[in-house]
Structure formats: C-alpha cells, structure tokens
Amino acid sequence: MFFSVVIPTYNRKPILAKCLLALENQQFGEIVREYEVIVVDDGSTDGTLEWLATNADLLPHVRSIAQCHQGPAAARNLGVEDAKGDTIIFIDSDLVVTEHFLQAHADALLQGYKDTDAVFTYGSVINTCNFDNPTSEPYKITDFSAAYFATGNVAIARHWLLAAGLFDTRFQLYGWEDLELGVRLKKLGLKLIKCPAAVGYHWHPPFSxxxxxxxxxxxxxxxxxxxxxxxxxxxxxxxxxxxxxxxxxxxxxxxxxxxxxxxxxxxxxxxxxxxxxxxxxxxxxxxxxxxxxxxxxxxxxxxxxxxxxxxx
Known part of the structure; x- marks a missing residue:
C-alpha cells in the first residue's frame, strides 16, 4: 500500500511545520510499502514555500506544488493528479497526527478490502487550542462528527476519486466541496469505515x-x-x-x-x-x-x- 498524503495549505506555516514533522515520525509495518506527503500551496504569502525549501532535509517524504490562490478544491485536485500512491489520504494543514496514523488507516482499509474495495476510512479529529502540545488534548463530545466524507482525515483509493470526478472547483469559497464529493462517492456505492485509531489533532487558536x-x-x-x-x-x-x-x-x-x-x-x-x-x-x-x-x-x-x- 502506497499512501500519498495530500495537504492543501494557505498561510499556515507555523502549524503546518508541526503537521509535517508529525508525518515524518510515522511507525508502521509491512502494509505501508511507501508514502509521500504532497503539500499544495494555494498562493500563501507567509513564506511557506521558502520554509519548505529551507527545511527539505528534515522532510524527506515531502514535496510541494504551488498554485495561485484558487481554494482547497483545486489544490486537492492538483495533489491527487500528481500523486504517485495508489491510496490518497486527505488531511488539513492544521492537523497534527499521531505516530501510528498511517498504520491505523492501512489496517482499517485492509480489513475492509476483505469484502470489497469500495470502501474508505475516516479517522478521528480532535479539536485543540494547545499549540505547544496539540496531541495532549482529550476527546470531547463536541469532537463527534457524523459526516460521510470530510477531508480533515480520510483515506481512499485514488481510482475512486478519479471515477467520481474529483472535487468541483466551483466551490472556491468556504465550505462543502468535500461533502459534495462525498455524495458522488456514495452514489458509486462506497462504504465508510470509521477508523478511530487514526487520530488527528485539529489546532485552532483560542476563541477571541x-x-x-x-x-x-x-x-x-x-x-x-x-x-x-x-x-x-x-x-x-x-x-x-x-x-x-x-x-x-x-x-x-x-x-x-x-x-x-x-x-x-x-x-x-x-x-x-x-x-x-x-x-x-x-x-x-x-x-x-x-x-x-x-x-x-x-x-x-x-x-x-x-x-x-x-x-x-
């Protein structure tokens, strides 16, 4: 199983750094043959691309693509089209994952594939305001999500995304581009498999x-x-x-x-x-x-x- 982790980003350099370093610290067995991390910069003005170039030695699995500011739908499409892996994992650039994140998605997908290949996995997302130690946040009832397909933490075979037609780039403003693709995936008969062991911590600053x-x-x-x-x-x-x-x-x-x-x-x-x-x-x-x-x-x-x- 070859994972391509696709991450669109726009002016999130500080938390993106934590996101990428966590992805470099993955522990897995034979199921995960290889993985890459594709960062699609959506026209950032905060020095994201320069930071990635400067820290390339610390991020051997990461490669970056740049586009003018077109929104996350276009950014994710670009990442999928350029991906080398057979399986795509979507996360957001403000998500910090645990060291067994990739392995958890792989285990759940492999279990699902025993019955059909028309499955995808959806991991847990825990919201946190703790920038210094985001993975210390406990799960809260407000972290529950009933979404069918949300790109904060999901793994799916690349060919199903292509069969569904990828994201609709008319969704250039905030919201719904991932759930709309989910409707099309559901029509193709894909089954959601919950994967609580694939945990991502979604950081955001305390409300002000x-x-x-x-x-x-x-x-x-x-x-x-x-x-x-x-x-x-x-x-x-x-x-x-x-x-x-x-x-x-x-x-x-x-x-x-x-x-x-x-x-x-x-x-x-x-x-x-x-x-x-x-x-x-x-x-x-x-x-x-x-x-x-x-x-x-x-x-x-x-x-x-x-x-x-x-x-x-």
Whole structure:
C-alpha cells in the first residue's frame, strides 16, 4: 500500500511545520510499502514555500506544488493528479497526527478490502487550542462528527476519486466541496469505515472577539456554497446539511431573537466568558448568531440564483 498524503495549505506555516514533522515520525509495518506527503500551496504569502525549501532535509517524504490562490478544491485536485500512491489520504494543514496514523488507516482499509474495495476510512479529529502540545488534548463530545466524507482525515483509493470526478472547483469559497464529493462517492456505492485509531489533532487558536468578523464572513461564504451544493444535488438530505429549511430559520431565528443577539450585543458577555478562561463556551454561544448569518446567507443566495426551494 502506497499512501500519498495530500495537504492543501494557505498561510499556515507555523502549524503546518508541526503537521509535517508529525508525518515524518510515522511507525508502521509491512502494509505501508511507501508514502509521500504532497503539500499544495494555494498562493500563501507567509513564506511557506521558502520554509519548505529551507527545511527539505528534515522532510524527506515531502514535496510541494504551488498554485495561485484558487481554494482547497483545486489544490486537492492538483495533489491527487500528481500523486504517485495508489491510496490518497486527505488531511488539513492544521492537523497534527499521531505516530501510528498511517498504520491505523492501512489496517482499517485492509480489513475492509476483505469484502470489497469500495470502501474508505475516516479517522478521528480532535479539536485543540494547545499549540505547544496539540496531541495532549482529550476527546470531547463536541469532537463527534457524523459526516460521510470530510477531508480533515480520510483515506481512499485514488481510482475512486478519479471515477467520481474529483472535487468541483466551483466551490472556491468556504465550505462543502468535500461533502459534495462525498455524495458522488456514495452514489458509486462506497462504504465508510470509521477508523478511530487514526487520530488527528485539529489546532485552532483560542476563541477571541477579534476572530468574529472572519467567522461571520466564512458563514456567509458557507451559505452561498451550500446553495451550489443543493443545485447539484437537490435532495432533502442536502437541504438539512446546508440548513435550508423552515426548521433552521425558526430555530436560529428564535435563538438569536431575530438577530438581536449578534456580534455587537453579545460582545460584553462573550468577553466576560473569555476573561474567565472559558473561550470554548464563548464560542459555542457565538455559534447562535453565526448560524443565523449562515441561514440568512443561504436564503439570500437562493434568491439571487433563483433556486427552487420548495420541498417536493
């Protein structure tokens, strides 16, 4: 089994360094014949490519490809097309893995292949704010994911990606490009195998008020890309995923008091929580108005694109 680990990155040099060094520290047996790490730089301006060149001796499995800023869908496609391996592993550039990460994916895939080759493995992703020691974070209930195909930590035979048509590069804004590909993979009959032993620690800085404008922008982008997702796959399942239902309008509308609870009115309370060492709780509360922005963006995009939103 020859793994090609494909990692798109954009201005994440500090955590990317930890990500790549962890991938150089893999322990495995005979199943993993060889592996490579393909870093696709999506137009970074923080010196990522220069850092990779300078530290090439520390990263013997890593090779890099550069593209102008086109988004993660195009970056992942470029990595898959250039890959030498028969099996692709997708992770994000802010994910730090354990030393048995590759072996765990290999073991799970090999077990699945006893019945059919139409399988892929999905590892665990644990969120952490601990930059110095990200792998020390315990699993939390908020780390649970019911996603079918998410590129934060997934391994799949390269030929299935090619058969499905790779990622749709029209998803240039934030969100949904991986789950949309997942819908196409599901139609090909691929089966998801959970692989909890393949653990990746997703680092992000502790929540602060300075992050809110960027988070709002991402929710608006995610809403717009969600409508593209629905255009391609007009189903009730997709409507639920992108929050394009009356239920979501009512839920987040009520919880946000029709938008009255927002980044301005909530600032004092959120800062109070942060000051008391509870940034994660502050983030979960902020998700109320963030989701309201997302739902409004979905319906705004529907109106602009004249998407039929009536449930069959």
């Amino acid at each position: 008020l300075e992050q809110i404008p960027g988070m709002i922008d991402r929710e608006i982008q995610r809403g717009r890309m969600g409508v593209l997702f629905y255009q391609k796959h007009p189903s009730w399942e997709v409507r639920m995923m992108i929050q394009m239902t009356v239920l979501h309008q009512i839920l987040w509308g009520v919880l946000s008091l029709g938008g009255m609870l927002n980044e301005r009115t909530m600032t004092p309370f959120l800062q109070w929580l942060i000051d008391r060492g509870k940034p994660q709780l502050a983030l979960e509360i902020a998700r109320i108005f963030l989701n309201w922005y997302n739902v409004k963006a979905v319906y705004a995009a529907c109106g602009e694109l004249q998407v039929e939103t009536k449930i069959p």
